[in-house]
Each structure stands twice: as structure tokens, then as C-alpha cells.
Amino acid sequence: MTANITRRNILRMAGAGTAAAAVSGLAHAECRNTDIKWDGTYEIIVVGAGGAGMAAAVKAAQTGAKNILVLEKLAFTGGNTLIAQGFINAADPVRQPRQGIKDSPENHMKQSLAAGDFRGDPERVRVLCENAYGAVTWLESLGMKFKDNVIQIFGALYPRSHIPALPKGQGYGTVLTKAAKELGVKVQTGMAVKEIIREGQFEGPVLGVKVMSSKGKVSYLRATRAVVLAAGGFSGNQYLRELHDPRVKGLGTDNLPGSTGEVAMAAVRIGGYLVGMDFIQSTPGAPAGKKMKLLLNFNVNGSIYVDKRGNRIVNEGERRDRIRDAVLGTPERYGYTVCDNENFMSYDEVNRKAIHEGIKINEAWTAPTIRELAVKMGVDPDGLEKTIDRYNNVFVKNGKDDDFGKTPVNLTKRIEKGPFWACYTGMTVHHTMGGLNTNTKAQLLDWQGKVIPRIYAAGEITGGIHGTNRVGGNAVLDCFVFGQIAGENAAKETIL
Numbered sequence: 148m149t150a151n152i153t154r155r156n157i158l159r160m161a162g163a164g165t166a167a168a169a170v171s172g173l174a175h176a177e178c179r180n181t182d183i184k185w186d187g188t189y190e191i192i193v194v195g196a197g198g199a200g201m202a203a204a205v206k207a208a209q210t211g212a213k214n215i216l217v218l219e220k221l222a223f224t225g226g227n228t229l230i231a232q233g234f235i236n237a238a239d240p241v242r243q244p245r246q247g248i249k250d251s252p253e254n255h256m257k258q259s260l261a262a263g264d265f266r267g268d269p270e271r272v273r274v275l276c277e278n279a280y281g282a283v284t285w286l287e288s289l290g291m292k293f294k295d296n297v298i299q300i301f302g303a304l305y306p307r308s309h310i311p312a313l314p315k316g317q318g319y320g321t322v323l324t325k326a327a328k329e330l331g332v333k334v335q336t337g338m339a340v341k342e343i344i345r346e347g348q349f350e351g352p353v354l355g356v357k358v359m360s361s362k363g364k365v366s367y368l369r370a371t372r373a374v375v376l377a378a379g380g381f382s383g384n385q386y387l388r389e390l391h392d393p394r395v396k397g398l399g400t401d402n403l404p405g406s407t408g409e410v411a412m413a414a415v416r417i418g419g420y421l422v423g424m425d426f427i428q429s430t431p432g433a434p435a436g437k438k439m440k441l442l443l444n445f446n447v448n449g450s451i452y453v454d455k456r457g458n459r460i461v462n463e464g465e466r467r468d469r470i471r472d473a474v475l476g477t478p479e480r481y482g483y484t485v486c487d488n489e490n491f492m493s494y495d496e497v498n499r500k501a502i503h504e505g506i507k508i509n510e511a512w513t514a515p516t517i518r519e520l521a522v523k524m525g526v527d528p529d530g531l532e533k534t535i536d537r538y539n540n541v542f543v544k545n546g547k548d549d550d551f552g553k554t555p556v557n558l559t560k561r562i563e564k565g566p567f568w569a570c571y572t573g574m575t576v577h578h579t580m581g582g583l584n585t586n587t588k589a590q591l592l593d594w595q596g597k598v599i600p601r602i603y604a605a606g607e608i609t610g611g612i613h614g615t616n617r618v619g620g621n622a623v624l625d626c627f628v629f630g631q632i633a634g635e636n637a638a639k640e641t642i643l
């Protein structure tokens with residue numbers, strides 16, 4: 148097989164910083180990697196041990212593949228999936244009818260597409276939503292426990308968010324690690340994938356990966372069936388995020404340091420194509436100069452955002468990008484979340500404990516009355532009292548929010564049972580909607596939309612699913628739906 152010397156290929160190699168190699172390498176067809184000396188051989192190599200990667204590995208093993216290796220750059224597994232709140236959306240034929248909620252995968256799909264301004268790929272969004280409840284029950288079959296009710300979490304736009312019984316992503320980490328172990332999947336931490344190796348740089352099948360251990364040892368690992376990329380997004384890469392959306396300049400991130408986008412860049416060097424990179428999501432977190440990410444906003448019904456004058460600033464059930472704009476649009480570029488004790492008690496112990504820690508450093512507050520709370524927060528007490536009185540006695544009472552249009556389903560709870568609670572609400576970079584282009588089979592696509600053989604991608608490393616604005620609770624879902632699809636299809640590849 149000879150390499151194609153096209154202007155596009157040369158430009159791409161130049162973009163990867165290898166202009167000279169591009170010309171001489173292509174001329175001598177030295178981009179072919181058939182003579183590499185491999186240090187290890189596996190059927191499937193999964194890059195990244197977060198939700199998508201572990202789901203892919205487990206599903207591949209369940210499908211019959213053997214000798215599966217998961218490579219994780221950090222010293223521990225779990226990725227952002229472990230620190231996520233863990234809410235996962237699905238139209239649920241069991242829980243939702245019990246709560247009188249009408250829903251369907253079709254409804255979920257339509258809402259997700261609209262929330263992303265129709266910039267998501269409708270085919271992949273359909274697969275996401277049609278397989279959502281199946282992902283929940285697959286996780287349950289592995290031992291995952293969810294609460295019996297669903298809620299509408301912040302940015303989810305509809306009450307279909309399933310709540311893990313264990314705090315955060317701990318449940319996912321536990322059940323997937325156990326299943327992987329039982330199925331004989333090998334997981335190696337401290338192993339960063341640096342390059343993806345394809346037979347020819349832009350043609351032929353993917354053969355394996357180049358890895359560097361945390362001690363600096365380089366090895367070449369062969370994958371005889373396929374490689375699955377599941378290395379997460381690029382929120383942790385300040386250069387990439389500000390390059391694609393200068394509006395996030397100055398904001399921190401709530402992601403783990405592993406979220407650098409380096410594997411997506413390696414995929415581009417073998418022909419992968421990036422889409423939607425400028426769609427970057429920010430969500431509530433610590434304002435600049437404050438220490439803790441404190442949250443009282445998951446349960447939209449019964450919590451409100453206010454500014455320093457005590458005025459409400461947005462419909463709390465709005466799209467995340469609109470909430471970001473409202474918070475960053477205040478003169479201070481931050482606001483506060485306020486709720487009552489019933490709402491506070493609906494959060495898990497990890498979040499409640501964080502609020503208590505925040506109180507110690509004056510980043511969260513509690514008080515028996517709204518007035519006392521406002522004084523502690525440094526917010527205008529008259530303003531906050533007036534806002535909460537209007538919220539309870541006009542909007543909740545009438546089931547109609549004349550100021551911001553909060554939907555009636557999220558207007559059933561007054562903020563009236565003390566003690567009352569509040570925390571700072573700034574903005575932090577949370578999720579990157581852009582990434583590698585894939586199809587409904589989770590196959591990696593090149594710039595022409597052609598399948599790159601024997602490589603799959605799933606989870607936040609991919610782009611083109613969530614459009615401009617990801618719905619809260621759809622990211623963990625994305626990992627488990629497309630992680631499974633990638634794992635299953637990788638396992639069905641013939642052995643080379």
C-alpha cells in the first residue's frame with residue numbers, strides 16, 4: 148500500500164509539526180508502520196479508564212473478546228465520571244409513570260437536539276436516547292443502584308435524571324471495576340497514550356498505540372482487533388479551551404487534570420476529524436478567587452439564583468449556556484444559589500458535607516431566616532426577602548413565573564422551611580461538547596466522513612452529539628451508551 152501524497156495530507160502532517168517528515172516520509176512510503184517491534188499484543192486496547200472506557204472494556208469482554216487492556220494516564224481510574232454527580236437521563240417506563248411523568252425516547256431526543264440548537268447529529272442523538280433506559284438497566288445488571296425516583300437536574304430540561312444511590316460517580320466506578328476484573332480485563336494506570344499507530348499515516352487499519360509510562364518508559368502495544376479511544380474532553384487544557392472559545396478566558400475548570408484532549412490530537416494525526424470544538428460548557432462552581440466548588444442547584448425545584456442585590460437572575464431550569472450568560476452577566480460575574488432545608492436535605496451527604504466545609508471559610512452560609520442569611524452572604528436583605536416572597540407567594544402559588552418563565556413542574560416547592568442555605572455561584576469550564584467525529588457505531592471518521600478501520604471513540608472525547616449545549620445528565624449517558632457500542636463493535640472485529 149502506498150501513501151497518498153496529496154496537498155491535504157501534507158498540510159495535515161505539517162499541522163502535526165512534521166512538515167519535513169511529511170514530504171520525505173510520504174515520498175518513501177516510510178509512514179507505513181508494518182515493521183514496528185511491538186512490546187505487547189492485545190485484542191483490544193482501550194485508552195482511558197473513565198466511564199466510557201470501562202463500559203467499552205466490559206462490553207467487549209461480555210461480547211466475547213479476550214485479552215483486553217485499558218490504559219489510564221493518571222495514577223487512578225475513574226476519570227471525570229468518578230467525580231461527576233452521576234445523574235443519568237433516560238425515558239424510564241418504570242419510574243416516570245409512578246411520578247405521573249409522561250416521556251419517551253423520542254421526546255428525550257427532540258429535547259436534546261433542540262437544547263443543542265440542532266447542531267448535534269440527529270442519528271447519534273437518536274441512538275443515545277433510544278438506548279438510554281437500556282444503559283440504566285445494563286448498569287443495574289452489573290450491580291449499580293439508582294434511587295426509585297427521577298428528578299430534573301440543573302440543565303436537564305425535563306424530569307428524567309436518575310440518581311445514583313451512592314454519592315457521585317462512585318457507584319459506576321465500583322461496579323465497572325468489579326465487572327472488568329471478573330471478566331479478566333487488564334487495567335494499567337500511569338500509562339499515557341502518546342500516539343495512535345495506523346498502517347499508513349492516513350490509510351489502512353489502526354494497529355496499536357505508543358505509550359509512555361509515568362516513569363518515562365516508552366512501549367508500542369499492538370491491538371489485533373481494535374483500539375477504543377475514551378480519554379475524555381479537553382476542559383483541563385487552558386490553551387485549547389481558550390483558543391476555541393475566548394469567552395471562557397479567566398475561568399477555572401472543575402475537571403480532573405487528565406482532561407487535556409491529547410488523545411483527540413493524536414487521533415487527528417492519523418486522520419481523525421474534530422467537530423464542534425468551540426462549544427464549551429461552563430456550569431456553577433467557585434468564582435475567581437474562591438476556593439470551593441459548592442452546589443445547591445441540582446434540584447431546580449426549590450432553588451434560585453440571585454445576585455448581590457438579592458434579585459433573581461434567570462429561570463433556574465434554563466439551558467446551561469443561558470444560566471452561564473446570566474451569572475457572568477452580573478456586575479460581579481458571580482451570583483449565589485439559595486434554597487431551604489427541604490431542598491438542602493435532598494442532596495447526598497458528600498454535597499452537604501461540602502457546604503458545611505464552605506461555611507467554615509465563608510463561601511457558604513446557613514441561617515434560620517432569609518434576612519439573617521442575606522446579612523451573612525453580604526447580599527441586600529430587603530432585596531432577597533422581596534425576591535423570595537414574590538417567588539413563593541406569586542410564582543409558586545400561581546404555578547407561573549412572570550419574571551423568567553420557570554416551568555410549572557419546577558414551581559411546586561416554596562422556599563420556606565428554615566434553616567435556609569446559600570453558596571457562591573460562579574462559573575467554571577465543565578464539559579467540552581466538541582471532539583472526534585464518529586458514527587452511530589462509534590467508529591472514528593475522517594474529514595470525508597469515511598470510517599478509519601479498527602478504531603472507535605466514545606464519551607467526551609467525541610464531538611457532534613450534544614450540539615452547542617449539552618443537556619445535564621446526557622454526558623454520563625453518552626459514555627455508557629456509546630462506550631458499550633464501541634466495546635461491542637470492537638469485539639466483533641476479526642483478529643488481524
Ligand SMILES: Cc1cc2nc3c(=O)[nH]c(=O)nc-3n(C[C@H](O)[C@H](O)[C@H](O)COP(=O)(O)OP(=O)(O)OC[C@H]3O[C@@H](n4cnc5c(N)ncnc54)[C@H](O)[C@@H]3O)c2cc1C
Nearest residue numbers: 195197199220226227228233234340379405606607622623
Ligand atoms: C464535577 C463534574 C460533575 C459532572 N456531573 C455530571 C452528571 O451528573 N451527569 C452527567 O451526565 N455528566 C456529568 N458530568 C460530565 C461527565 O461526568 C463527563 O462528561 C463524563 O464522565 C466523561 O466520561 P469519559 O469516560 O468520556 O471521560 P473521563 O471519565 O474523564 O475518563 C477519561 C480518562 O482518560 C484518561 N486519559 C486522558 N488522556 C489519556 C492518555 N493520553 N492516555 C491514557 N489515559 C488518558 C483520563 O485521565 C481519564 O481518566 C460531570 C463532570 C464533572 C467534571
